[in-house]
Amino acid sequence: MRGKQLYEGKAKVLFEGPEAGTLIQYFKDDATAFNNQKKGTITGKGILNNCISEYIMLRLAELGIPTHFIKRLDEREQLIKSVEIVPLEVVVRNVAAGSICKNLGLVEGTPLSESLVEFCYKKDELGDPLISRDHAVVLGWATQDEIEDILHYTHRINDFLRGLFFGIGVRLVDFKIEFGRLQDDLGTMIVLADEISPDSCRLWDVKTNEKMDKDRFRRDLGAVEEAYIEIARRLGVLPES
Numbered sequence: 518m519r520g521k522q523l524y525e526g527k528a529k530v531l532f533e534g535p536e537a538g539t540l541i542q543y544f545k546d547d548a549t550a551f552n553n554q555k556k557g558t559i560t561g562k563g564i565l566n567n568c569i570s571e572y573i574m575l576r577l578a579e580l581g582i583p584t585h586f587i588k589r590l591d592e593r594e595q596l597i598k599s600v601e602i603v604p605l606e607v608v609v610r611n612v613a614a615g616s617i618c619k620n621l622g623l624v625e626g627t628p629l630s631e632s633l634v635e636f637c638y639k640k641d642e643l644g645d646p647l648i649s650r651d652h653a654v655v656l657g658w659a660t661q662d663e664i665e666d667i668l669h670y671t672h673r674i675n676d677f678l679r680g681l682f683f684g685i686g687v688r689l690v691d692f693k694i695e696f697g698r699l700q701d702d703l704g705t706m707i708v709l710a711d712e713i714s715p716d717s718c719r720l721w722d723v724k725t726n727e728k729m730d731k732d733r734f735r736r737d738l739g740a741v742e743e744a745y746i747e748i749a750r751r752l753g754v755l756p757e758s
């Protein structure tokens with residue numbers, strides 16, 4: 518079913534899809550951190566992220582949030598709509614952790630009074646620098662209307678995901694999402710793209726504050742696979758082995 522390989526990223530590979538306007542997104546077990554300085558493998562991660570992201574994308578679509586997701590094809594592959602990725606990494610923070618603590622001297626775990634949305638310019642060579650909304654518009658990476666749509670969807674996604682994870686005893690500390698431009702007969706629209714998984718979220722157990730996400734890999738905390746399995750299990754999407 519897969520066509521030609523079009524792109525290989527750190528955790529995923531994109532192939533031509535079976536029909537025009539479709540792609541196949543393949544989830545690898547490779548993990549990188551600190552802008553590629555740390556590399557490793559998390560056994561079974563691709564299979565788990567494929568299922569977790571499928572589940573979340575389907576739930577979001579039910580809420581009316583447009584996404585690139587069409588269907589999961591097998592253990593590691595999903596069929597998606599071909600989109601032009603907006604070169605912005607949209608980060609939402611509910612609790613201080615990671616780069617905001619390092620950059621602004623905050624204590625990890627400090628709740629934020631309101632959800633904070635950050636934009637980074639998606640450019641590996643530059644280390645995905647933090648930018649303002651004005652940078653995105655003035656430098657032509659997104660239009661003002663696209664930014665409005667992205668912010669609208671981002672807040673709705675955060676509201677939904679916080680509730681979804683809280684329901685399974687997990688605090689959604691922060692996450693990163695990406696959007697794409699989908700072209701159809703009616704014009705161009707913004708849709709959620711990429712993936713939502715423990716690779717792109719910080720997830721802490723509500724009771725123990727234990728980290729259940731990629732920070733276990735970044736910080737050598739051990740039991741990385743187990744954390745991803747536990748998130749899939751609590752969401753009810755753990756694939757049968």
Ligand code: C5P
Pocket residue numbers: 606608614615616617645691692693716717718719731
């Ligand atoms: O590193 P930082 O604190 O800015 O990350 C915020 C959130 O965005 C974390 O959940 C992290 O996993 C995610 N992220 C990501 N890909 C990046 C940068 C951050 O998934 N390139």
